[in-house]
Amino acid sequence: MKVIIAGAGFMGTSLGMAIARAGGEVRFMDRNSEHAELASARVGKTFKGVGDLFVAAVPTHSLSQVIDDAFQQNLAMSFTDLGSTKTNVQAEVETIGAAERFCGGHPMAGSERSGPTGARSDLFEGRPWVITPSEKTNPASLALVRELALSVGALPVLLTPEGHDRAVAEVSHGPQVLASLLASALQRVDDTHLAIAGQGLRDTTRIAGSHRDVWAPILSTNGAVIAAFLEPIAEDLHRVIDSLKAGDAQALGALIARGNVGRERIPGKHGSTTREYDQISVLLPDRPGQLALLFDIFGELQVNVEDISMEHSPGLPAGLLQLSLPVGRGAETVEALIERDWRAFTLSG
Structure with missing residues (x-):
């Protein structure tokens, strides 16, 4: 797939990297030429001419103008966006006559980061990608947006613009x-x-x-x-x-x-319903390699870590790891860690 991405920020660059990793080709457009050059350098695979899909990866207030300009220049066969709102964009797309070739999109992934330097090719893996076709969207445009989402490892979810x-x-x-x-x-x-x-x-x-x-x-x-x-x-x-x-x-x-x-009610791991886990805490010394050592032990014990978070202790050279383990594995794991001179506790202490 040949994709033109307008916006070489964190989201646009991450998408370009993911597309290239999946075998696609990417061309960036950005008012900031340094961002466009950096994003292109990180992706490496580019092309000339008309694209299969144009992606507007720009701030919400710029979406309609960017899509309008791309449509008037006939830059691609179909058009989509990554915007966080859809009803307004759909209405504006219809006013410029691009409704048939436009299918909205919103990957439910992101970060507090900005700019191309922090972009990640795995950003979309396992994350919902909401696709919002209108009644006027042609099947080919819908299929392209769905193919894009699947190619970067996302999970397509169909909603109306209003439902989104x-x-x-x-x-x-x-x-x-x-x-x-x-x-x-x-x-x-x-x-x-x-x-x-x-x-x-x-x-x-x-x-x-x-x-x-x-x-x-x-x-x-x-x-x-x-x-x-x-x-x-x-x-x-x-x-x-x-x-x-x-x-x-x-x-x-x-x-x-x-x-x-x-x-x-919030979906848990892999989109399943939330389930109960054994919760344990482990004091992690603030030294290189300690987390790797700990997970080597989990591998040895054949214990799967379902979730993890860390709480830093003010004034202490250590952090407190909170780990979610399969039910029934918490107490025995704590005992095994203590035998190996780790400070570990069950949730009850």
Whole structure:
């Protein structure tokens, strides 16, 4: 497949690298010539002439103009994008007469990074790639976008443009707003209090490190849909505040229980339903090679690590690894690690 990518940033370059790894050819376009040259150098496989597919990998506010320019120049047989909102782009594509040759796309992958230097060829592997054909999209364009997603290891998911925008408001845009609100509140927290923060705070504010120039257009474009998702949450928050003030343990317990149920609905490994694991902790010395040594032991014990996270200990030359293991393997693994002079604990201590 011959693909023209407009936008040699993190997403565009990652896509180009993944396409080239799968045997395709890529040509980059970018207003920043240095980015285009660097992305091209990282990919290595290019071509001249008309492409099979044009991909707009540019910020949300630039999508319609970039697609319009490419369509007027007839740069490719079909057109798609990587944008985080779809209804607005679809409407604009229809106004320029490109609806039949356009099929929207949104890979649910990304990073807080920007620019081509941090790009990764494996970024899309195992990640959903939402494809949003309209009623006017021709079958050939839909097939090309689906082929693109599969070629880079993604999992195609078909939604309407409107269905996509509701879905991302619930699982991406709304959570971004909530994470940013929580993180912004930390400006009012004393430094001595922040010093005792644990992994929970880092987990719930991780995406608050996202780039404002990327997210402000996304949130404003999908604003009404996001607001509809957040309004019931705001009402719930007012009720929780009342329960906190009243010391209503029953109502607060019910909140935690509802959160447990909601979290269990998030798909787990390989898209399966979330399942229970044995949780263990291991103190990891801050020295080169320690993680490799630990995983060599897991290999020796034939224990599969289902998930992993690390909490750094302020002032200590070590980190605390939190590991999810298959049910029934936690206690015996901890015993084996202790026998090998590792400091390891089950979740209960």
